[in-house]
Amino acid sequence: MNAVAVHLSRVTRCFGAVRAVDDLDLTIEAGTVVALLGPNGAGKTTTISIMLGLAAPDAGTVTLFDRPAADAVRAGRAGAMLQDAGFVPGATVRDVVDLARALYPHPLDTESILATAGLEGLASRRVDRLSAGETQRARFAFALAGDPDLLVLDEPTTGMDVAARQRFWTAIRAYAADDHTVLFSTHQLHEADDVADRVVVLTAGRIVADGPPAEIRALAGVGTSASLDAAFLALTTGPVAGGPATRTAETEH
Numbered sequence: 690m691n692a693v694a695v696h697l698s699r700v701t702r703c704f705g706a707v708r709a710v711d712d713l714d715l716t717i718e719a720g721t722v723v724a725l726l727g728p729n730g731a732g733k734t735t736t737i738s739i740m741l742g743l744a745a746p747d748a749g750t751v752t753l754f755d756r757p758a759a760d761a762v763r764a765g766r767a768g769a770m771l772q773d774a775g776f777v778p779g780a781t782v783r784d785v786v787d788l789a790r791a792l793y794p795h796p797l798d799t800e801s802i803l804a805t806a807g808l809e810g811l812a813s814r815r816v817d818r819l820s821a822g823e824t825q826r827a828r829f830a831f832a833l834a835g836d837p838d839l840l841v842l843d844e845p846t847t848g849m850d851v852a853a854r855q856r857f858w859t860a861i862r863a864y865a866a867d868d869h870t871v872l873f874s875t876h877q878l879h880e881a882d883d884v885a886d887r888v889v890v891l892t893a894g895r896i897v898a899d900g901p902p903a904e905i906r907a908l909a910g911v912g913t914s915a916s917l918d919a920a921f922l923a924l925t926t927g928p929v930a931g932g933p934a935t936r937t938a939e940t941e942h
């Protein structure tokens with residue numbers, strides 16, 4: 690068995706009466722690409738924040754590579770693209786990349802970061818003058834800077850055009866092929882279908898299905914040629930009396 694990149698054990702996070710993350714167990718082996726799916730408000734961003742040590746759970750424990758999440762992030766083992774991450778206004782793309790590199794002990798070199806993120810022609814552009822899709826690419830560059838073993842990506846392709854999305858996923862595939870680990874959330878389920886080894890479906894802070902895309906279709910009871918959207922809707926809009934049971938390839942077979 691591979692090393693464990695991410696381990697969440699019985700994690701709960703409440704906001705008032707809302708259980709955003711509800712007694713969640715999640716283990717991700719190093720070298721896998723995992724898509725975290727769920728309807729709006731399912732708890733994806735909250736789970737990611739806790740996973741990265743940016744928010745504390747009310748209960749439960751989190752480790753990345755067997756160490757506290759914040760330590761792993763500081764050591765450059767994990768890089769992240771977050772939805773609301775801002776940059777210093779007035780800084781250029783190159784400034785931001787160099788700033789990110791300075792945070793880590795073994796950064797990638799600036800030119801390769803810019804090339805991987807598709808920012809070669811934008812290095813001198815001020816970050817506050819980037820378009821939405823270009824800003825996502827700058828966030829990707831920031832995430833890559835420390836040469837992390839784990840990339841955590843919250844809706845990474847939001848705002849990217851078709852060419853930028855294709856280039857982004859090509860870069861992610863190449864990164865994953867090098868025995869790296871990727872966890873990403875998305876509402877573009879074809880991205881999960883195309884790229885992920887494993888799909889984890891959250892509803893109301895709990896995992897309701899977990900397995901490779903083909904297994905997710907089987908668990909949802911849709912045909913093998915059905916879209917992942919169809920499987921997702923079947924899994925997330927069904928009755929939840931008593932709370933959703935987790936469905937995995939193991940429990941169904």
Ligand SMILES: Nc1ncnc2c1ncn2[C@@H]1O[C@H](COP(=O)(O)OP(=O)(O)OP(=O)(O)O)[C@@H](O)[C@H]1O
Nearest residue numbers: 704707708709727728729730731732733734735736
């Ligand atoms: N800071 C907060 N204060 C109050 N409620 C919050 C806060 N952050 C999240 N929530 C609530 O927790 C639940 C989970 O939110 P979260 O952002 O994790 O969901 P999500 O799956 O990422 O959703 P989306 O797909 O819309 O981005 C939602 O009901 C949300 O309203």
